[in-house]
Amino acid sequence: MGNRQEILLTGAGGQGLILASIVLAEAAVNDNKNVVQTQSYGPEARGGASMAGVIIDVDTIEYPKVANPTVLLCMNQASFNKFLPKVKPGCVVIVDSTFVTGPFQEEYKIQTYPITQTAKDELGREVVANMMALGVVNAATELVDRDIFRESIHKMAPKGSGELNQKAFDVGYRLYEHGSGQNFGFSAQTTE
Amino acid sequence: MPETKPVLMQGNVACAEGAINAGVRFYAGYPITPSTEVAERMAARLPDLGGVFIQMEDEIASMAAVIGASIGGMRTLTATSGPGFSLKQENLGYAIMAEIPCVVVNVQRMGPSTGAPTAPAQGDVMQARWGTHGDHPIIAFSPASVYEAYYLTVAAVNLSQKIRQPIVMLLDEVIGHMREKVLIPETGRLMVEKSSDKVPADWKPYDDKGVTPLVPFGFGHYYHVTGLFHDQYGFPTTDPPQVARSLDRIHEKLDKYRDEIVLTNYIGHKEPRVAIVTYGCTVRSARAVVKKAYWQNRKEVGLLSLQTIWPFPEQEIKALAKQADVILVPEMNMGQIVGEIERHVRGEAEVVPVNRYDGEMITPDEISEAVGRWLS
Structure with missing residues (x-):
């Protein structure tokens, strides 16, 4: 069971997190892993809190819901407040500092990156923040082979937007390599 | 193929x-x-x-x-x-x-x-x-x-x-x-x-x-x-x-x-003391339990999953009741198939419902707890 990775992607409805979870799951399948993807449907998917889970394992996956997240992505403050208390301190927590201002308690492994802001400033398209977030998550966790992930993104993107989405994914890697808490001078982040 | x-x-x-x-x-x-x-x-x-x-x-x-x-x-x-x-x-x-x-x-x-x-x-x-x-x-x-x-x-x-x-x-x-x-x-x-x-x-x-x-x-x-x-x-x-x-x-x-x-599938111990019978998504939770209890710890636990629920697999249930002391029936309702199981088991084994009806899946922990209660 040591190989089991449970990834929870959370944020607001409309940030593309369910799509991101499907892309992540597709990439994992292409990387020959077992995978199950679930999401919360319902009124909250239209503006409120949105949540999608992906489980990746070399073993067969029985219980399909995320119970003990090993990776948590929070794309807005509400989801950060809601889901952080539900994870164990060992969980990798990745936060979009464009929208999440803390508090970043020390007992958690929290990494902050200005994901949406960077998508807007560098690529001019806020909508690719989800693929950028996947770039950060995959850089931090190495869930899926990077090249396979990039190919999967290209395959699943709407016609003509494959390269933009791949670029967003690569910028996510760069954000990670720059390190957590780098503000690029425009983050709404208050602590650190 | x-x-x-x-x-x-x-x-x-x-x-x-x-x-x-x-x-x-x-x-x-x-x-x-x-x-x-x-x-x-x-x-x-x-x-x-x-x-x-x-x-x-x-x-x-x-x-x-x-x-x-x-x-x-x-x-x-x-x-x-x-x-x-x-x-x-x-x-x-x-x-x-x-x-x-x-x-x-x-x-x-x-x-x-x-x-x-x-x-x-x-x-x-x-x-x-x-x-x-x-x-x-x-x-x-x-x-x-x-x-x-x-x-x-x-x-x-x-x-x-x-x-x-x-x-x-x-x-x-x-x-x-x-x-x-x-x-x-x-x-x-x-x-x-x-x-x-x-x-x-x-x-x-x-x-x-x-x-x-x-x-x-x-x-x-x-x-x-x-x-x-x-x-x-x-x-x-x-x-x-x-x-x-x-x-x-x-x-x-x-x-x-x-x-x-009639399609069913049994996994676990050959002579289970505690048998789980379930169907649909609840099978997933039950499999996780049996994997741990039987494949890891050799406990006398088994799972009969029903791909076919109607017509009811009565022969399979009767055979299971001859071996198991207890049949646990997890369902995401207030107890539906459990009545059918009781009807066919006819007291040959204890039939115990495990129900949840709050719009969430039954977790492996919930089934595991019920199994543990009957194994000890």
Whole structure:
């Protein structure tokens, strides 16, 4: 069971997190892993809190819901407040500092990156923040082979937007390599 | 074997793809969460295959359209959820009585009434059995994975055609909406039992001797189709021996083909003290428990998962009751199949329900706790 990775992607409805979870799951399948993807449907998917889970394992996956997240992505403050208390301190927590201002308690492994802001400033398209977030998550966790992930993104993107989405994914890697808490001078982040 | 390749697929989509690969070319339905993806996929795929997709005005009409298309020689599918399944019941009964094949997918959500559209539940088990009136036979399959959703739909379409019996695919929101890695064959190779093949010279639409193949309208045989009790040629009758014979006949089909209809799967200890019996998404939680308790710790635990819930796998349950002291029955309802199990176990083992009806899946921990209580 040591190989089991449970990834929870959370944020607001409309940030593309369910799509991101499907892309992540597709990439994992292409990387020959077992995978199950679930999401919360319902009124909250239209503006409120949105949540999608992906489980990746070399073993067969029985219980399909995320119970003990090993990776948590929070794309807005509400989801950060809601889901952080539900994870164990060992969980990798990745936060979009464009929208999440803390508090970043020390007992958690929290990494902050200005994901949406960077998508807007560098690529001019806020909508690719989800693929950028996947770039950060995959850089931090190495869930899926990077090249396979990039190919999967290209395959699943709407016609003509494959390269933009791949670029967003690569910028996510760069954000990670720059390190957590780098503000690029425009983050709404208050602590650190 | 046809070539296979791993793909990421959703349960509802697997139902649609399974149906298409088994030859379904007609879909009529009215979209409803959490079954809508079945309709979406059929709408996207059928026109290119020369098939027909109709969004009808409601579920009653959808069921009627499906029956009409079937008698016209097409393989048919419709999909819905609780409230829509209620509306389909009358015509479902008609299809059973008139022996018209069709597959009805019900992706269960929480009820009663409109309930909780996006929350999973297993509350339609008894509705699937007794939702339409009268002493009717019914077949209901309950997949526990995307792969099972695929191959049970393939089986349902073929079996339905073969024995001229409507079949219900009882999914739940978890299986319908989740995506997972599956290995499935390439398209177009899973159709068996062509409807108008093997028609004997003395063919009768409702032959006393047993199941006769369905000859669609327009293929040279004239006969009458009705929901009234009918004779061998389909004409209404109230003659008591013929009425009783007619009812016996539609039930005997299921007995005769029992081996093809009743599908179950056992994993775990050979002589379990505690056995879990469940179906649908709850199987997933139970498998996690058995994997840990038996494969890791050699505990005397086993799991009988029911791919077929109707007709009820009574032989399998009776055999299990001879070995196990306790049969745990986790269900996402207030206890439906558990009554059926008690009826067949007849006190040979303790039957213990494990229920949850708050719109969440039963977790492995909940089952594990119940198992632990009976093992110690």
